[in-house]
Amino acid sequence: MKRAPTHSYPGLNLGRRHPGADKASEVVTFGFWVFLMSDLVYFGLMFAIYITMIDAQAGGPGPHELFDLKSIFAQTLILLTSSLTVGLAMLALKYNLPRSRIVLWFGVTLVLGLSFLVLEIRDFVAMADKGGIPQRSGFLSAFYGLVPLHGLHVAAGCLWLIVLGIQLRLMGLTDLLMSRVVRLALFWHFLDLIWIGIITIVYFGGLTYG
Amino acid sequence: MSSADTSFFGRLSWESFPLAGLIQTPNANEIVANAAAGVVIVGILVVVGALTWFRLWGPLWRDWLTSADHKKIGIMYIVFAIVMLARGVLEGVVMRAQQAAGPGDGFLEAEHFAELFSTHGTIMIFFVAVPFVFGLANFLVPLMIGARDVAFPVMNQISLGLTVSAGMMLMVSLLVGEFSTGGWTAYPPYTGAAFNPGVGPDYWIWAIVVSGIGTTLTGINFAVTIYKLRAPGMKFMRLPMYCWTIICSSILIVFAMPPLGVAALMLAADRYLDFHFFTNDLGGNMMNYANLFWLFGHPEVYLLVLPAYGIYSEVFATFSAKRLYGYNSLVIATMSIAVLSFTVWLHHFFTMGQSALINAVFGIATMLIAIPTGVKVYDWMATLFRGRIRFSVPMLYGLAFLMLFVIGGLSGVILANPTVDYQVHNTLFLVAHFHNVLLPGVLFGLLAGYNYWFPKAFGFRLNEIWGRITVVLWTVGFMLTFLPLYFVGLMGMPRRSFSWEDPSFHPYMIVAVLGSLVILSALLAVVVQLWVSIRDREKTRVPVGDPWDARTLEWSIPAPPPPYNFAIIPHVTDRDDFAAAKERGTAYPAPDAYEDITLPRNTRIGFILCVLSGVWMFALVWWIWWLAALVTILMLLSFVAWTFKTDIEEVIPAAQVQEEHEAWLDLVHASAPINRDFEISSENRGRAGPDLEVAT
Numbered sequence: 001m002k003r004a005p006t007h008s009y010p011g012l013n014l015g016r017r018h019p020g021a022d023k024a025s026e027v028v029t030f031g032f033w034v035f036l037m038s039d040l041v042y043f044g045l046m047f048a049i050y051i052t053m054i055d056a057q058a059g060g061p062g063p064h065e066l067f068d069l070k071s072i073f074a075q076t077l078i079l080l081t082s083s084l085t086v087g088l089a090m091l092a093l094k095y096n097l098p099r100s101r102i103v104l105w106f107g108v109t110l111v112l113g114l115s116f117l118v119l120e121i122r123d124f125v126a127m128a129d130k131g132g133i134p135q136r137s138g139f140l141s142a143f144y145g146l147v148p149l150h151g152l153h154v155a156a157g158c159l160w161l162i163v164l165g166i167q168l169r170l171m172g173l174t175d176l177l178m179s180r181v182v183r184l185a186l187f188w189h190f191l192d193l194i195w196i197g198i199i200t201i202v203y204f205g206g207l208t209y210g
Numbered sequence: 211m212s213s214a215d216t217s218f219f220g221r222l223s224w225e226s227f228p229l230a231g232l233i234q235t236p237n238a239n240e241i242v243a244n245a246a247a248g249v250v251i252v253g254i255l256v257v258v259g260a261l262t263w264f265r266l267w268g269p270l271w272r273d274w275l276t277s278a279d280h281k282k283i284g285i286m287y288i289v290f291a292i293v294m295l296a297r298g299v300l301e302g303v304v305m306r307a308q309q310a311a312g313p314g315d316g317f318l319e320a321e322h323f324a325e326l327f328s329t330h331g332t333i334m335i336f337f338v339a340v341p342f343v344f345g346l347a348n349f350l351v352p353l354m355i356g357a358r359d360v361a362f363p364v365m366n367q368i369s370l371g372l373t374v375s376a377g378m379m380l381m382v383s384l385l386v387g388e389f390s391t392g393g394w395t396a397y398p399p400y401t402g403a404a405f406n407p408g409v410g411p412d413y414w415i416w417a418i419v420v421s422g423i424g425t426t427l428t429g430i431n432f433a434v435t436i437y438k439l440r441a442p443g444m445k446f447m448r449l450p451m452y453c454w455t456i457i458c459s460s461i462l463i464v465f466a467m468p469p470l471g472v473a474a475l476m477l478a479a480d481r482y483l484d485f486h487f488f489t490n491d492l493g494g495n496m497m498n499y500a501n502l503f504w505l506f507g508h509p510e511v512y513l514l515v516l517p518a519y520g521i522y523s524e525v526f527a528t529f530s531a532k533r534l535y536g537y538n539s540l541v542i543a544t545m546s547i548a549v550l551s552f553t554v555w556l557h558h559f560f561t562m563g564q565s566a567l568i569n570a571v572f573g574i575a576t577m578l579i580a581i582p583t584g585v586k587v588y589d590w591m592a593t594l595f596r597g598r599i600r601f602s603v604p605m606l607y608g609l610a611f612l613m614l615f616v617i618g619g620l621s622g623v624i625l626a627n628p629t630v631d632y633q634v635h636n637t638l639f640l641v642a643h644f645h646n647v648l649l650p651g652v653l654f655g656l657l658a659g660y661n662y663w664f665p666k667a668f669g670f671r672l673n674e675i676w677g678r679i680t681v682v683l684w685t686v687g688f689m690l691t692f693l694p695l696y697f698v699g700l701m702g703m704p705r706r707s708f709s710w711e712d713p714s715f716h717p718y719m720i721v722a723v724l725g726s727l728v729i730l731s732a733l734l735a736v737v738v739q740l741w742v743s744i745r746d747r748e749k750t751r752v753p754v755g756d757p758w759d760a761r762t763l764e765w766s767i768p769a770p771p772p773p774y775n776f777a778i779i780p781h782v783t784d785r786d787d788f789a790a791a792k793e794r795g796t797a798y799p800a801p802d803a804y805e806d807i808t809l810p811r812n813t814r815i816g817f818i819l820c821v822l823s824g825v826w827m828f829a830l831v832w833w834i835w836w837l838a839a840l841v842t843i844l845m846l847l848s849f850v851a852w853t854f855k856t857d858i859e860e861v862i863p864a865a866q867v868q869e870e871h872e873a874w875l876d877l878v879h880a881s882a883p884i885n886r887d888f889e890i891s892s893e894n895r896g897r898a899g900p901d902l903e904v905a906t
Contacts, residue, residue, distance in 0.1 A: 056493030138493025
């Protein structure tokens with residue numbers, strides 16, 4: 001049974017070689033989109049909770065005392081750059097460059113992801129020094145319910161980069177791993193998207209309305 | 211916090227076991243608690259004993275627990291649901307007995323009664339209705355759309371594992387510690403650490419979180435399966451109605467399970483880490499919980515009832531020997547209900563302080579749901595009209611549903627009016643309403659589906675006489691138990707009260723407890739029906755696979771179906787494709803050529819995650835931190851290790867497919883077609899013949 005190339009997934013050249021694998025990766029990628037939609041609802045609700053709790057500071061420290069926009073700027077640059085490097089890994093896959101190129105870009109992305117996490121944790125420690133711990137107020141609970149949830153996703157993405165990098169070294173560019181690269185890239189861009197929401201709503205919104 | 215934090219067993223101690231309570235204070239309350247724990251232990255011993263005696267451990271492991279076959283996973287879901295149903299029904303009977311023992315305090319303590327209504331609700335929604343609905347969907351959807359399996363067979367196995375381990379936590383809570391007393395909704399601040407420092411709410415939280423993840427994965431799986439794996443020619447408007455309801459349910463899951471997970475995890479953060487999401491002090495806001503919970507809770511009831519509507523649609527069409535009336539309007543109605551279900555959550559707390567305007571908006575949105583539901587009821591009745599009707603067991607469930615469900619729906623419209631709701635909220639009127647939609651709606655639908663598709667799954671029909679007895683017992687039992695509750699509710703009796711004083715409630719309570727005994731006997735009759743059917747299975751075998759002269763693809767293959775479902779993937783040309791093929795005389799075609807078939811290989815990952823997630827939940831409930839950390843790492847490692855596997859599929863050679871399929875085709879042609887007069891006789895071998903008159 002031959003499938004028209006219109007069904008092939010963008011960024012992934014499976015269609016010409018192997019229609020069956022193309023179909024399989026289409027199903028899996030679509031499933032991953034659905035998962036991301038569900039995950040997006042998680043974040044959407046946490047954003048909503050944060051907005052309802054901006055005023056619930058209960059006399060504790062608020063956004064103006066706690067947020068360090070310089071650090072947020074650095075984190076934003078790092079995370080956006082990491083989205084670029086994941087994109088370069090995808091391009092390496094699309095144009096059939098040697099797989100060492102994919103692993104290289106994965107490595108750069110991993111370093112960026114980990115530096116983001118280090119900066120974020122440094123921020124949390126600095127906030128805690130000023131009394132900004134989640135046990136202090138509803139506002140801080142909502143903050144720590146949302147921002148570290150994103151951080152946890154970044155950590156999961158880093159683990160995925162490591163595992164998939166090892167698998168690429170061990171098994172080569174199989175159809176299965178190629179489709180995993182596509183999904184990891186989707187996940188990483190999703191993290192960036194959420195981060196844009198976080199700087200806009202949590203940091204800028206918090207400083208404006210908090 | 212105390213030394214329990216650092217102890218090896220966390221806060222687990224001798225006092226955590228119900229036996230300790232019985233020894234210290236022997237009374238009726240402790241006896242009931244210990245009897246419940248005893249039933250669990252005896253049940254486990256009987257199952258383990260039977261498996262050992264009949265040497266079934268090997269087959270259980272090879273053919274079931276490690277299988278990634280959607281049909282077997284579906285059957286395991288349903289077995290699990292029926293076990294949990296038994297516990298849920300027993301709890302219902304004990305609660306009705308407690309309220310019938312009044313006026314006064316009855317024989318249970320208030321805490322124990324509160325545990326009963328909390329576990330009853332949690333079990334019936336999350337561990338009976340959800341696994342039963344998705345057990346049937348697992349079995350049916352790939353067969354109905356002409357696929358060989360679901361989109362993600364291993365993820366399917368993991369979903370089952372997580373659902374079962376979460377359900378087991380409710381069983382463990384009988385044996386160790388106690389369950390939540392906060393109802394199935396677990397509203398804070400009552401369930402917060404300040405008012406409820408014990409393990410009860412923690413059992414609730416982790417059971418909900420883990421089963422919620424399982425259900426979310428299931429929703430993703432079925433949405434993708436129906437979008438992407440339909441057989442060639444199976445356009446959306448040719449899908450069986452049941453598949454439409456499953457796709458709507460799956461969409462509801464993908465969007466509605468996250469609010470539940472968020473709410474439960476935030477409650478966990480409050481309880482474990484001293485956060486202030488829902489606490490009384492330091493800026494907590496418990497209304498956020500009510501909104502989140504019902505943002506999930508209302509779509510939840512539709513994701514349960516829509517598949518039941520789907521089952522009724524198939525049953526009414528088949529047993530009237532007609533095309534489903536108003537297919538397009540049913541599709542639109544189903545989708546409308548799915549969308550509207552996200553716009554009504556606030557009607558669960560009209561009395562909690564919103565403005566009258568907001569209440570009015572949500573009240574109107576709620577009433578709107580009656581319109582698509584009404585469309586459905588008329589479509590079903592029009593399907594029956596001038597059909598070749600057989601009063602078989604699924605049809606009888608369907609008829610009971612049509613009449614009783616309308617009562618439940620209308621009482622819902624009454625409750626949707628905020629001013630009326632102010633009078634009857636939190637009374638037994640509400641309890642009567644939601645049991646009135648959930649029993650005739652969901653449960654009768656599932657039982658109809660169980661009777662309808664059982665021969666497809668196991669190759670023989672269920673006993674018709676005992677089936678009819680179950681219908682009568684469920685219907686009568688339901689009416690006796692729940693219709694009186696409308697009256698006492700209007701008279702002002704609050705729900706969830708372990709004690710009451712007004713003697714005028716008493717007659718109604720007596721009728722209700724008698725009704726609950728009828729329901730209990732209905733459950734026993736289901737078991738007897740299964741037993742009798744297995745005993746007499748040689749007389750009711752339907753190997754050809756089409757005992758009801760049915761209309762959709764799943765009936766065009768052998769019963770039970772082979773592991774690969776379809777020897778050749780069908781090309782669909784019509785809605786009700788199999789019925790059309792039978793009419794044209796082109797059913798049971800002999801294919802020109804066969805191909806190798808690729809199927810998912812057995813895997814242990816679902817079982818491993820089931821066990822590990824169970825230990826993980828237990829460790830978290832009892833604050834055994836080292837164990838929780840260890841198991842978290844183990845779960846992560848076993849999943850990562852699984853991703854290194856490449857050998858995940860096996861191939862069934864074309865020659866084997868050809869041999870099996872041709873043997874079955876020979877059987878088809880050797881079997882005499884029978885008409886509908888002989889449907890429940892032993893002559894019915896599953897080959898349907900033309901009837902006296904073809905209804906249109």
